Amino acid sequence: MISLFAALLSAAGACAQPAQRIVSLLPSDTEILFALQAQKVVAVSDFCDYPCNAAKLPKAGDYYNPNIEKIVALKPDMVFTGPWKNNAAQRLRNAGIKVVEIPESRSIADIYSAITAIGGETGRSRQAQELVKGLSAKIGALAAKNAALKRKPRVYVELDSPHWTAGGGSYLNDMIEKAGGANIFSDLPESYARVAWETVAARNPEIIISLSAAKTDFVSLPGAAGIAAVKNKRIVSDLDRNLLTRPSPRVYQALRALSKALHGK
Amino acid sequence: MANKNSLLPWLLPPAVAALAAAAVFIGPVSNPDAQILLAIRLPRVLAGLIAGAALAGAGALMQGVMRNPLADPYILGTSSGAALGAVCALVMGAGYGSPAFYAAAALGGFAATAAAYLLARGPGRTPTVNLLLSGVVVSSFCGAAILLFFSLRRSESFSALMFMMGSITETTPAVLATAAALFAAGAAGALLMSRRIDIMSMGPEKAQSLGVNTERLKLSAIIAGSLMCAAAVGLSGTVGFAGLIVPHAARLIAGPSQRRMTAASLFIGAGFLVVMDSLARSLAAPRELPVGALTAMTGAPFFLWLLNRRGNHV
Amino acid sequence: MSDGGLKADNICFSRGNFSLENISLETRCGEFLGIAGPNGCGKTTLLNILSGLLPAQRGAVSICGEEILAAAPERRAALCAFLPAEISASADFTARETAVMGRSPALAWWRDYSAEDYGAVSAALKSVGLDAAADKPVNFLSTGERRKVFIAQTLCQAAPVLILDEPTAHLDLKCQLEIFGLLRETAKKQNRAVIAVSHDISMLLRFCDTVLLLKHGRRAAYGPPEKAVDASAMREVYGVDAEICRDGAGSLHLLAKNPVYYY
Numbered sequence A: 001m002i003s004l005f006a007a008l009l010s011a012a013g014a015c016a017q018p019a020q021r022i023v024s025l026l027p028s029d030t031e032i033l034f035a036l037q038a039q040k041v042v043a044v045s046d047f048c049d050y051p052c053n054a055a056k057l058p059k060a061g062d063y064y065n066p067n068i069e070k071i072v073a074l075k076p077d078m079v080f081t082g083p084w085k086n087n088a089a090q091r092l093r094n095a096g097i098k099v100v101e102i103p104e105s106r107s108i109a110d111i112y113s114a115i116t117a118i119g120g121e122t123g124r125s126r127q128a129q130e131l132v133k134g135l136s137a138k139i140g141a142l143a144a145k146n147a148a149l150k151r152k153p154r155v156y157v158e159l160d161s162p163h164w165t166a167g168g169g170s171y172l173n174d175m176i177e178k179a180g181g182a183n184i185f186s187d188l189p190e191s192y193a194r195v196a197w198e199t200v201a202a203r204n205p206e207i208i209i210s211l212s213a214a215k216t217d218f219v220s221l222p223g224a225a226g227i228a229a230v231k232n233k234r235i236v237s238d239l240d241r242n243l244l245t246r247p248s249p250r251v252y253q254a255l256r257a258l259s260k261a262l263h264g265k
Numbered sequence B: 001m002a003n004k005n006s007l008l009p010w011l012l013p014p015a016v017a018a019l020a021a022a023a024v025f026i027g028p029v030s031n032p033d034a035q036i037l038l039a040i041r042l043p044r045v046l047a048g049l050i051a052g053a054a055l056a057g058a059g060a061l062m063q064g065v066m067r068n069p070l071a072d073p074y075i076l077g078t079s080s081g082a083a084l085g086a087v088c089a090l091v092m093g094a095g096y097g098s099p100a101f102y103a104a105a106a107l108g109g110f111a112a113t114a115a116a117y118l119l120a121r122g123p124g125r126t127p128t129v130n131l132l133l134s135g136v137v138v139s140s141f142c143g144a145a146i147l148l149f150f151s152l153r154r155s156e157s158f159s160a161l162m163f164m165m166g167s168i169t170e171t172t173p174a175v176l177a178t179a180a181a182l183f184a185a186g187a188a189g190a191l192l193m194s195r196r197i198d199i200m201s202m203g204p205e206k207a208q209s210l211g212v213n214t215e216r217l218k219l220s221a222i223i224a225g226s227l228m229c230a231a232a233v234g235l236s237g238t239v240g241f242a243g244l245i246v247p248h249a250a251r252l253i254a255g256p257s258q259r260r261m262t263a264a265s266l267f268i269g270a271g272f273l274v275v276m277d278s279l280a281r282s283l284a285a286p287r288e289l290p291v292g293a294l295t296a297m298t299g300a301p302f303f304l305w306l307l308n309r310r311g312n313h314v
Numbered sequence C: 001m002s003d004g005g006l007k008a009d010n011i012c013f014s015r016g017n018f019s020l021e022n023i024s025l026e027t028r029c030g031e032f033l034g035i036a037g038p039n040g041c042g043k044t045t046l047l048n049i050l051s052g053l054l055p056a057q058r059g060a061v062s063i064c065g066e067e068i069l070a071a072a073p074e075r076r077a078a079l080c081a082f083l084p085a086e087i088s089a090s091a092d093f094t095a096r097e098t099a100v101m102g103r104s105p106a107l108a109w110w111r112d113y114s115a116e117d118y119g120a121v122s123a124a125l126k127s128v129g130l131d132a133a134a135d136k137p138v139n140f141l142s143t144g145e146r147r148k149v150f151i152a153q154t155l156c157q158a159a160p161v162l163i164l165d166e167p168t169a170h171l172d173l174k175c176q177l178e179i180f181g182l183l184r185e186t187a188k189k190q191n192r193a194v195i196a197v198s199h200d201i202s203m204l205l206r207f208c209d210t211v212l213l214l215k216h217g218r219r220a221a222y223g224p225p226e227k228a229v230d231a232s233a234m235r236e237v238y239g240v241d242a243e244i245c246r247d248g249a250g251s252l253h254l255l256a257k258n259p260v261y262y263y
Helices: A002-011 A027-035 A052-056 A068-073 A088-094 A108-122 A125-147 A171-178 A197-203 A241-245 A251-263 B008-023 B034-066 B078-091 B099-120 B128-152 B154-165 B173-192 B194-200 B204-209 B214-236 B242-254 B258-282 B291-313 C043-050 C073-079 C095-106 C115-127 C143-155 C173-189 C201-207 C231-238
Strands: A022-024 A041-043 A078-081 A098-101 A154-160 A164-166 A192-194 A207-210 C005-015 C018-028 C032-036 C058-063 C080-083 C161-165 C193-197 C210-215 C218-223 C240-246 C252-259
Touching: A022 A027, A027 A041, A027 A052, A027 A078, A027 A108, A068 A088, A078 A088, A078 A108, A088 A098, A098 A108, A108 A125, A108 A171, A125 A171, A125 A251, A154 A171, A154 A197, A154 B154, A164 A171, A171 A241, A171 A251, A197 B034, A207 A251, A241 A251, B008 B034, B008 B242, B008 B258, B034 B128, B034 B173, B034 B194, B034 B214, B034 B242, B034 B258, B078 B099, B078 B128, B078 B154, B078 B214, B099 B128, B099 B173, B099 B214, B128 B154, B154 B291, B173 B194, B173 B214, B173 B258, B194 B204, B194 B214, B194 B258, B194 C095, B204 B214, B204 C073, B204 C080, B242 B258, B242 B291, B258 B291, C005 C043, C005 C193, C018 C032, C018 C043, C018 C058, C018 C193, C018 C210, C018 C218, C032 C043, C032 C173, C032 C201, C043 C161, C043 C193, C073 C080, C073 C095, C080 C143, C095 C115, C095 C143, C115 C143, C143 C161, C143 C173, C161 C173, C173 C193, C173 C201, C201 C252, C210 C231, C218 C231, C231 C240
Parallel strands: A022 A041, A022 A078, A078 A098, A154 A207, C032 C193, C032 C210, C080 C161, C161 C193
Antiparallel strands: A154 A164, A164 A192, C005 C018, C005 C058, C210 C218, C240 C252
């Protein structure tokens, strides 16, 4: 009964209301919830590691393998997750829990939509608006600066060894472009694909960004000597994979880091 | 049924050479420069030849010495052990494709095979049935350990997935040379053992009365097979089906004599894997498919056809 | 033993309820020994012991003066060629490819069969009457022909002693006569010691130099056929009322009459 009242209030966008119990099963949603200071997140997924407070919360499985029993036991008011094709959403709804399925962000603009949606659900619409405005301003400025560049360096990004890269349909591709780079595999429609090394060598990237946990030793690969990135020693392997691949409010920091790696500033 | 004088087996070496030469010109990059051809494609084709020959040779050896047409080179748990070694190396921080990675995979394969052999050993003899069973046990154990790693350290372990599906990734000349040496040693041993393996087909009693020490022969065959498996694993990860079906095709072309069958398997295996790898890098260009998936998809229908044929013939 | 051949001294072996006791025999090169006895008397076990496949618990077997158990398997194969009663003929080898395996013990492990080996095989196949079918796969031959292939394989193994367990089982009458004649000829002409187990007493009477009758693992009769195999031996060993007679050409034959029951 109380949760129904709270839900009605949040729909009306009222400012002061009792704390809702929120469970978040996606790391990106968790970061947004904490950035909006939504009250109050009671459990997160196994992979939610930012911010520190989130990492300390109880873990309730993840988007692929939600721990339904644990979630229900926590008596949350709503659960944030991605689009679910299994019956997990139905089971939670049967238990009287609201399930908000937010589509995966494939671009920076999608992040703004996600922030707005989450803000609306948790009664933090005003904070969401501010956050989006701030982010889009900063990112817009950075993108404009990079768009004015005479040429964009060719970038090969390796997400997993061996040779799994981000295609044109991926969030990372959007990031690279906004940061003033040209992803050599932006012609691939999917977001994640495995490519042949000879194609990488033929497309001659000027910068290689290695985000794989198991690193590839590019310098020792055959044909590497002919690649600009190897010749000029522009192999970047110290960027944080989560920061770059997770569509979260930290997108501006991620772009700054990427921009620095690509252009040195 | 091929008889001793059939010309067909003699066509194999030139056919494979032609396939390999053609394969150098097949790939996702449509107008490759000399750098790409020589530095990247040629070593990859060589790797395909060696890995394919090694798998087929090891398969022929295992099928002959275990007298079991379903034996494949991984029957003693070698592939699971190699995969486990690879996953361990990745989780401990070795780079994919680094020397430590390959060494760990090779060691894992050897260790698994040795464990299977020692588990199966009885007083004075190692019955083939026990070998097959202990191979299953070791495979299951390694497989379970791999799943554990996957659930605990997902991101490092993911790279091992490609290794386990089988893919010929470009490697350094040092790895290629080491694999070639291991393969040569194993293949030479396999061919030299052929006469005695033929004798084993008459049963252990008759084999012993013809002076064949069956226990020592089994151990020698396992060692030679392991050397060839190590070579294959270093070049292509664990590719399935090639080692199982190529010896059967070789038997159709070259007859049942172990020496001819093994020699034919080496060539057919080399050609088969080179063709599959060319497809793997060209079918969905610029993407690359795992070659192990392609060998399985071609292998399964061929095996069905073979079963049908055998059913009608005996 | 200056002539070579096989000598067994007081062989004893027991497993469970069954035992062989104090079997002694000697077959010189050039002699043909036939072994017979009722089912379960230990013929196959004895052959396994004589060929070195099974170690006796007491007593020794020696071939050409060499103790067979002390020899390595390769040496044993050079001394004694053994044909078991059943061989699994798997694979699709031709008769020639199967028979040539008999030449294997004489080859170093890295060698392959030579033209000389194939020559010996052709001769052996011809002597068993299979030269026309030499290049047919063994699985396409009849049971009797398959048995002949393995006899040829045993013949071309270069060993002074040949031990064969029921070589003529599954063979028709003509083949039986041919094979036994061939075995005797091999013993005489090639100066080898031949030992064969058979259920066919008549064949043994006609072709062997010495006959050994076994009963319950003990030597019941041993000696030249006319002395070892007589009516009382047949009654004692087989429980059969029989008569041994000579035909016009001087060959011995067995006339079996009735089984004998002791109450």
